[in-house]
Amino acid sequence: MKRETLVILGVVAGLLVWLLVAGDYAVSRTNRAMIYALMALSFSVLAGRLGWFSLCQTTLAGVSGYVVAILGAQHGLPYAVVIPAAILTSMLFAVVFGVLTVRARAVSFLMLTLALGQMVWALSFQWVGLTGGYNGISGVRLPMVLGFNLNDPRVFYVLLATCTVLIFLAVHRFYNSRFGLLLLGIQENEQRMRALGHPVYLARFAAFVLAGAIAGVAGVFLVYDMGIMSPSPLSLNQAVLVL
Structure with a gap:
């Protein structure tokens, strides 16, 4: 058996x-750690x-979180629309920033x-009608799926851990692809x-x-984990934490 398979x-x-032996608080902290691991992976790409x-990967995650809060909590759109829209918006900002x-x-x-990143952070404070300003947007909740409450920290853990492992594996494969080697050659x-x-x-x-798409996924999980979206995740302190 290959070493990589054993590691996985x-x-x-x-x-x-960890899910079986850890308490609820430890599981909830692990959830937050995995979310920031995704942001760090976005940075690492x-x-x-x-x-x-x-220093704008947390900004892209924050944009994704605001889309979830605005479309989901404020306008009540279905999750099948909200989540893809959030990730696509994060990618759109990445396109603009990339240009x-x-x-x-x-x-x-x-x-x-x-x-x-600081421009978007300042805008999130000042555009009160859209973002809620300092108070942010609260009431962000996940739905019941097949009888499972996704807002439960342990159920959320299973969903988040599955996505995190799959994304890390996809990036690992990307690193060893022709395009990943091209990027390394450019460096x-x-x-x-x-x-x-x-x-x-x-x-x-x-x-x-x-990298913006990965940050967008992290932003979706972050806002559902917090239950509220405010300017705080877009701050410079959070960007330095990821760095």
Whole structure:
């Protein structure tokens, strides 16, 4: 049996054992840890493969969370619409941010993502009619599915752990794909990759959007875990925590 398979089985077994032996509070803290692990993975897609350090991944997660709160809690749209809309909106913001930052160098990229993130954070405070300002939007709840209350920390744990493991596995496979190796080559020697005819800027842009999608998934889980969406998850402190 391959080492990778053993690691995967060990992680899954550990998650199952933890669910059985841990108390409700420990399970709820583990849920929050897995959510921030997804945000860190979003950051790692850029930092690990491109050498880019982004300070707006929590912003993209926050945008996703606000879409869930606005469409779900305020307007009562079905979850089958709300969740895809949240992730797609996060990706749309990633597209805009990517267009503005894709040609920047390492330090410039860091500062640009910081500026963009702080602009959205400030907007979340000031656009009270949409975001609820400092008080945020409360009453964000998950539905009953097949008799299971997804708001229960242990049921939520199963859903979140399943998605987290699958996303980590998908990113692991992505790292070893041709595109993942292309990104690593860009980090190692951008000029040579460009000379070989590879679309360097397009590859960077695609990686940024992919990272935005992962952040969007994390934002969906975060808002359902908290039950409220406020400007706090978009703050610089949260971005530094992920860094």
